Amino acid sequence: MLSGFFKKTKYINMPLESNRTQKKDPEAMVTIEEICPSIPDGMWKKCSKCGQILYKEDIENQGQVCIDCNHHFRMSASDRIQLMVDPETFESWEEELILQNPLEDPIYLEKLKKLQQTTQLHEAIVTGKGQIGGHEVVLGVMDSHFLMGSMGTIVGEKLTCAIEKATESKLPILIFTASGGARMQEGIFSLMQMAKTSAALGRHHEAGLLSIIVLTDPTTGGVTASFAMLGDIILAEPGALIGFAGPRVIRQTINQELPTGFQTSEFLLEHGFIDRIVARKKMKEVVTNILALHEEGKNESS
C-alpha cells in the first residue's frame, strides 16, 4: 500500500537554452517561447472573485459568468444585446450627437475619442428597439467599459430619447444599468440628466406602460438616484455593487470598515429595494415572462 510513497518521481529532462546556443549554430538557436509550452494571449481569464483561472471560451459560452463561483463579470453592451434580444431583431438608434465639453476640460474630449476607438461605442449607452421572446421592447443598455458607464449629456439624451420613443409608440422599456454615476467631466450638465431621465420615465409611467430595470455591476451615484430606482419592476444580477455613495466614500465619511455584503444585490433585496435577483442565464426567460404577462393584461383592457 505504501509502496507508492517511495516511488521515484520521473521528471522530464529539458535541454536548456544555454546548452543549445553553445553550438553557435544560428539555425539551432531556440527562443524561450519555443521551449516553454506556448499559451496564446487572451485565452485565459482569472476570476476576480474566486481567483480561478478560467478558459475564456468557457466563460463566453456561459454568458460571462465564472463557472466555478457564479461570479457575473461585467458585460459589454453588444454582448448583452446578443444575449437578450432575439437574433436579427435589434435596431440600434444611432443619433448623431456632438460630444460636449462644457467645463472645457483639457483632456476630456481626447479621452472620449480614444474610448470610442477602443470600445467601438459612441458613448456609454446603446439604445434601440428589438424583440425579446417575440415581444417588442425599447432597450437602453449601459456599458461600464466606456468611462465607467458614467452619465453625461449624451447618455442622458440618448436614454431620454429612447424612453420618449417608447412612450410614443406605447412600448415597454428595458434598461440595463452599469454606471459609476453622473459624469464629473460635464459638471452640472450631468447632474441635470438625472432630472431629465427621471421626468421622461415619469411620462412613460403616466402612459400606463411597463418599465423594467436590470441593475448590473456596478450601479451607483446619480444613476442609482434617478432612473435605476424608478422601474415598475427592478431586477438585479447576483453580486452586483449597487448603491448611492461609493463604498470608498462611505468608508472615508464614517471612518470604519463596511459590513461584508454591503451594497450588493442581495443587500438591496433584503432591504426591499429590488424585486428579484436573476442569474444572467435566466435573464432572458424571466424578462420574456414579465413582458408576456403585461402583454396579456394590455390585450384584455383594450
Next chain:
Amino acid sequence: MSLAEFQNQIEEMEKKIREIQIFSEHQGVDLSNELAQMEKKLYDLKQNAYSNLTPWEKVNLARKMERPTALDYIKEVFTEFMEFHGDRYFGDDPAMIGGIARLGNLPITVIGQQKGRNTKENIYRNFGMPHPEGYRKALRLMKQAEKFRRPIICFIDTPGAFCGIAAEERGQGEAIARSLLHMSSLKVPIISIVIGEGGSGGALALGVADKIFMLEHSVYSILSPEGYASILWKDSSKAEAAAAQMKLTAEDLQDFKIIDGILKEPLGGAQENLREMSETIEDILKNEIQILRVQPIEKLLEKRYQKFRNIGI
C-alpha cells in the same frame, strides 16, 4: 487681490474710522466730512472685494457658519410658519425641514435643507445632509401641497445627501430618484432657491422646479469641489483648483441657462443683512408665483418638462 487681502484692508479701514469717530467725539472736533469720505472709500473697497470673488472664495462664503439658513429666511419671508415633521415611514430628519406658511396672504408649502448655526446644532442637523427619510418627508409635504393646491418653495442648502451605512440601508438613491420623478409632474408651481451650497443629487432632489434662482454667492454643482478633485485627480486637497474648473457659481449657471436668475446679496454676503436679503427673496417669490399661478397647469408642466429636457443638447 484675494478676498483675504481685501479683508485685511477693510478691517484696517474700519479700525481707522472708529478711531477718528472716538477722537472727534472726545475732542469735539467736527470731522464728518473726512468720515463720510472714508465711509465711501470703505464701501468701494467692500464692493470691489465682493464683486470679484473667485469660485473657491464663493464656496467658502456659501459654507460660512454665519450664513443665514433656510429657517432664518422662512421666519423673515413668510408669516404663520408651522413646521411639520416625519416621513410616515421611518422617522423625522432634522436636516430637512418643511411646513406650511403664508407668503403675503397666499398659503404655501415651504421645504428646505437645514444647516446648523453652530457646531452643536450642526451635529443635530447633520450639517444639512439629509437621510432618505428627509427626502421622503419633503416629498410627502410636496404631495400634500399638490392636494391643497399650494405653491411649493424650496430652499436648497446642502453639501449633498448623507453618505453612510444607514442612508444606504434605507435607500438614499431611491428616495432622491422618487423626488425627481414626482417633482417633474407635481400640479402646482414650484420655485427653488439655492441659498448656500447646492451639492449633487441631494440638492437636485429639491431642484426640479418651474423657476430656479441662486443667491449671488451661492454655489451649485455635481459634487463638492473636494469630491470632484478626489475622483478626477485622486487628490481631494486640490479642491480650490476643482472649484475653478467646475463652473459652479451663480453666474456660470445663469450663462448655462440652468438657473433663471441671480438674487443680489447685501454687501459682504447674505449674513451681513438678513433683512435686506429676505426682502429680495420675498419680492422675487411674490412676483414669480403671480406669473406661475395664472398659467394653465398643463402648460406649466410642459414647460417644466422641457426646461430639463433641453439641458445639455
